[in-house]
Amino acid sequence: MTAADELRARYVDQLRQEGLLGADELVQAFRTVPREEFVATGFDGGDGRWLGPDDPDFLPLVYRNHPLVTKLVDGIPASSSSQPSLMAAMIESLELRPGSRVLEIGVGTGYNAALMTAMGARVTTVDIAPDVVERAEAALRRVGLAGAVDVRLGDGYLGAPAETGYDRVVVTVGVTGVSPRWLDQLVPGGYLLAPVEHAGNHPVLRIRPGVRGVAEAR
Ligand SMILES: C[S@@+](CC[C@H](N)C(=O)[O-])C[C@H]1O[C@@H](n2cnc3c(N)ncnc32)[C@H](O)[C@@H]1O
DSSP states (O other): OOHHHHHHHHHHHHHHHTTOOOSHHHHHHHHHSOHHHHTTTOEEOSSSOEEOTTSTTHHHHHTSSSOEEEEEETTEEEEEEOOHHHHHHHHHHHTOOTTOEEEEEOOTTSHHHHHHHHTTOEEEEEESOHHHHHHHHHHHHHTTOBTTBEEEESOGGGOSTTOOOEEEEEEOSOBSSOOHHHHHTEEEEEEEEEEBOBTTBOOEEEEEOOGGGOOEEO
């Protein structure tokens, strides 16, 4: 067992003890997908350091329940690996089944897409930043998921243009509203999850297309 495997096992135990990981399939996904591969170009240590795999603090920080900022633009976070407990809660709320078609908005590191894929979902994911797409694809290749996840470059507001048939849409970037395209690209009975800005926060809403163009959200 490598140091990363041990830390990953402890991280999963901790998340479980805190009641943050429920379903067996989700636990198994967190156990098997190596988060360190998805942040291999480093992340912001929060103390002025950019932490890469050679730093002794790298693995312990990867395996904490914390978001990791993997790209800064003018000092402002532009891409990240979301907080693991948030990813877990959102994935559970997606109620995935083997073969579920999921459209993710914001590939970021690709870790969340890999977790959903490990649970048997068929994931298409869109990101607006070419360098982010490139790094996520490289990470997916390293963990043997090249081709298993459909990574696309584009504006997520448009979703997957000219396509329909997604069981779920999961938006992993804070938004101020819901694109009608996401609703149009769902199957009947499908729904989307999105962190929609409200009074300075981003509560995650479950949104279903409704009658006469009126969506319903909880
Ligand atoms: C929080 S990160 C995504 C987290 C990721 N899913 C993970 O595995 O943890 C948000 C991502 O959204 C992307 N993004 C921002 N605006 C976007 C847009 N309009 N369309 C698509 N992606 C966008 C950013 O480039 C960034 O990579």
